Amino acid sequence: LDNAGAFVQASGAPTDWLTLSAGIRADQLRGSFTNNLPAPSTLPILDYGTITQPKLSAGIRLNDRLSAYANYGRGFQIGTGPAAYGRSPLRASVNDGAEVGLVAQPTSAWSVRAGYWEQRASDEVRLRFDNSGDSENVGRTRRAGLDVESTLRVSNAVQFWVAGTSQRAELTEPGARNAAVKGNLLNHVPSWTVKYGAEWAPRAGITASAWAYAQGDYHLTQQNDRGRWGGMHTVNADVSWRWRAAAVGLGVTNLFDRYMEYVWWDGAQTLHSPAAARALFLTLTLDR
Template identity: 40%
Template sequence: MPPRVTDLAASINQGWEAGAKYAAGRKLEARLAYWEQSATGEVRRKLNDPAGDYDNLGATRRRGVDLQVTARPAAGIEAWGSIGWQEGKITEPDPASPESLGKQIDHVPAFLASAGFAWEPTKRWRVSLWGTAQGSYYLEKTNSTARYGDNVQFNLELSHALTDHLELEVQVKNLANRYAEYVWWDGAQTLHSPMDKRSIFAALAAKF
């Protein structure tokens, strides 16, 4: 039925992953992996489309490298980090968009990363600091727009066990109050949706 009037074949996904893992007891753990995924006739919903239509990307190929490391150098201390580099390309375009051949899939950041540190000075107190980061991306499948989306965010959390069954948590999101936004393309212009500024949350958790 409208708005799409052309039938599309089912999208077939294939992929593989290979990696290695290293562990030195609980003090150090690391994992490295390489992966690839291909799809035929990939379809996705159009962003901000009032008719709810879908977009035919065509055949696609994604591949990337993931690295994760966790360290526990002493009792009550833990640090972790991960980063993933990724690439997504259109290998056989929708016949209606031949100019998208070999272009990068839109809204796929070049990398995603996170890292953090947690300290438990006592059994009842815990302090955590962590951050996330991502690279930029194109806004549509012909890659004719500028790249957007790169940002870095930091968060802080303080937890205190008031009793064996009651815990108080306080979080500060976007600790550095950095500006970030989600950006998309409506066919004529870029549209921008700002993310939250620095904000504070408190929660009381009960365990039974």
């Protein structure tokens, strides 16, 4: 699979409080897929044509501690693996996204960013959950959410950070054959995610940190009729010590040994893929 593209961008600052940027990219895809079993056969890549992607952004400095921003951009998505080729009539999904937000620094040690975003996909592509390895178009979709992130430096040695997203992802137009699922939530998309952590550097060469990731649960099917699964919360930690050109690190993932899993519906039953249990790592790094 060969991806060739060209990009042009213009940016400037008409005033000392406003910055603007605009660009456009065009992509074409070429290639083929050869399957050697049971007998060699070759499929050409699907004809996606030229996919254009405009980009626009603006930044506004409201005062020394507060600024606003707005972004718009277009991306695209094609099938995974053999699904990108002539195996089935899979269309490329063109995705338009926009975000507006504020960035604030109430004090020299505390920064906050909050943004509202939306993404609309023309014909979203996803992996089929029937164990075939194929992909499919599910129709037009809409995602909307709120992002908030913040960093607080308590002292030169201690820093805390947090980032969270609340989102809604739904099928806005699944097509006439799947009209019954119009307005349903997209499967395998959690309604929220949160990351948070802390870092402690008591002296030069020593750093300790802890961080966690959590997410809500999700539906397994377009019909939203197989319950909600996949909620998780995992905590990790590490400590490192550097002396001259050498560094020794000790880390642990899934510190509290919580059971977590990825779950999907294959058409007849739920299938469960557990995440790793608690694991301990010891590292040695030498710089030259």
